[in-house]
Amino acid sequence: MIGARPDRRRSGTIVHFGLGWLGLAILAAIWQLLALALHTPVFPTFTTSLVAAWHVVTSSTLTIDIIPSVERTALGFIISAIIGVAAGMVIGHYEVVQDWSSAVVDFMRSLPTPLLVPVAIVIFGVNGRMVVVTIISAAIWPILINTANGTSTIEPTMIDTAKTYGFRGRSLFLKIVLPAASPQIFAGLRVALSVSLAVMVVAEMLGGGSGIGYFIANAQQSFNIDGSYGGVIVLGCLGWIFNTLFLLFERRLLAWQRGTVGGLLDV
Amino acid sequence: MTQVQLEAGLGEESKEIPRNRNRPRRRKRARQVGGVVLALALWEVLSSTGAINKNALPTPAATLAAMASHLGALSSALASTLEAWALGMLAAGVGGIVVGTLVGRSKTADAATETIVRMMRPLPSLALIPIAILIAGLGIKMTFGLVSFAAFWPVFINTRVGVRQVDNLALETAKVLGLKRFSLLYRVILPSASPIIASGLQVAISLALVVTVSVELVGGTGGLGQFILSAQQGNETATMFAGIIVGGIIGWALSTGFARLVDRLIPWRTRGAGGTR
Incomplete structure (x- = not known):
């Protein structure tokens, strides 16, 4: 399918870009008008929510809630990435390990992670560490599975060639397997990033003690309704920033395979 | 990078690894069972030796006993979770496919939704739980709304891309x-997009379950989430673990069941038709 799909969008990039923002503007306008028409306190207007979001980032909430959340998400994601990639390469490379682990991995991946938050609270208490551990317990699986999948689909000839050139053990994994599996690994990392953000929010709502999730839930419970809408907008922006940073990083690191692997980055 | 990346279904990837294909199936099964036994043994050792506080990690036997003694409460909690899940999933599936097809086949609508999709995708729907509670109160309506909202996106995104990618020659x-x-x-566009749509549904199925139990946990609206939460508050860790195990089994059954169904219904589905081709 490489190159089979006609790229009919390139011609109208500017029109396309403009339409994209127009779509967003229309959505915001609908929100505004709907809120004005309904006129209920539980559904503030778009502009009110934006102002509330501005208050969130300019008040002490920034250091009390937002920065801890960013730290927890980043830490949880990075630890998941390290463990997930390392374990995934081993699982994907050795068939025996894959067979032994596959049923357990399958179960853990299917477990709806928010159910683990109460357990994490029992073990770690209500704090940031609990949030980080919960993030890891969810984000590790997409990374591990994609890495294992990417590793086991490497051309056997490539591995054999590397072995005859003397790559063994760690050098085989780091210099041959890791780069060859990296497109798949990045696909997994991307999923894991969204998962990390989602789990961070839910864990903080249930018992983070602080953080953006705690802030949003707390604002709702104390009837600071504008505040909870503002918090959600801030969280949306955080998600967007995390995603954009990740894409830049991915594009930089995978620049070598642009054009060689069809459609992987652009699908 | 003008287009949004697909939601790749993870469920169907792990078993389609070419090197494994020729190996005896029975040996593989035996090893999988061995892995489960090993994991249970590790659990037993960790909890009975007290490596992890016994209050936090009950033994497998204690968990099983708790499961047996709370069978009635567990199954009614499970039924309520599954009901909310199924309703939300049904709305998300139908809505996502219909809207995705309409948008994907129109150049203007496609471009106009691009930015919305880009902004909505990273926003965790779980953050909307408090707002959903504000608007709809604590009830099935709120759960339904949130679950279908969250599960709509992967179906919509994949359908939109899938119907756009139909081979022009075939068309x-x-x-x-x-x-x-x-x-x-019905005869060309949807069949050719169906593998990608199926990947979107696969993602949506797991996501819908996550959102359902999260709502139950945060809102305390019954179901498996509340079952586990009240077990924790009552300091009954074994009961809590029983609920978690049931949640895992259900999650596994739903996603594996759907993957099997897709294999049967869409035999022309090619490997990796979840965006990484």
Whole structure:
């Protein structure tokens, strides 16, 4: 399918870009008008929510809630990435390990992670560490599975060639397997990033003690309704920033395979 | 990077690894069972030796006993979770496919939704739980709304891309053969997009379950989430673990069941048709 799909969008990039923002503007306008028409306190207007979001980032909430959340998400994601990639390469490379682990991995991946938050609270208490551990317990699986999948689909000839050139053990994994599996690994990392953000929010709502999730839930419970809408907008922006940073990083690191692997980055 | 990346279904990837294909199936099964036994043994050792506080990690036997003694409460909690899940999933599946097809086949609508999709995708729907509670109160309506909202996106995103990627040659050929609008849709566009749509549904199925139990945990609206939360508050860790194990089994059954169904219904599905081709 490489190159089979006609790229009919390139011609109208500017029109396309403009339409994209127009779509967003229309959505915001609908929100505004709907809120004005309904006129209920539980559904503030778009502009009110934006102002509330501005208050969130300019008040002490920034250091009390937002920065801890960013730290927890980043830490949880990075630890998941390290463990997930390392374990995934081993699982994907050795068939025996894959067979032994596959049923357990399958179960853990299917477990709806928010159910683990109460357990994490029992073990770690209500704090940031609990949030980080919960993030890891969810984000590790997409990374591990994609890495294992990417590793086991490497051309056997490539591995054999590397072995005859003397790559063994760690050098085989780091210099041959890791780069060859990296497109798949990045696909997994991307999923894991969204998962990390989602789990961070839910864990903080249930018992983070602080953080953006705690802030949003707390604002709702104390009837600071504008505040909870503002918090959600801030969280949306955080998600967007995390995603954009990740894409830049991915594009930089995978620049070598642009054009060689069809459609992987652009699908 | 003008287009949004697909939601790749993870469920179907792990078993389609070419090197494994020729190996005896039975040995593989035996090893999988061995892995489960090993994991249970590790659990037993960790909890009975007290490596992890016994209050936090009950033994497998204690968990099983708790499961047996709370069978009634567990199954009614499970039924309520599954009901909310199924309703939300049904709305998300139908809505996502219909809207995705309409948007994907129109250049203007496609471009206009691009930024919305980009902004909505990273926003965790779980953050909307408090707002959903504000608007709809604590009830099935709120759960339904949130679950269907969250599960809508992966189905919509994949359908939109899937119907856009239909092979032009096939499309033109079908037109020459005289297929009109609706038969074109049913006979060419949707069948050719179905593997990608299936990947979107696969993601949505797990996501919907996550959102359902999260709502139950945060809002305390019954179901498996509340079962586990009240077990924690009552300091009954074994009961809590029983609920978690049931949640895992259900999650596994739903996603594996769907993957099997897809294998049967869409035999022309090619490996990796979840965006990484």
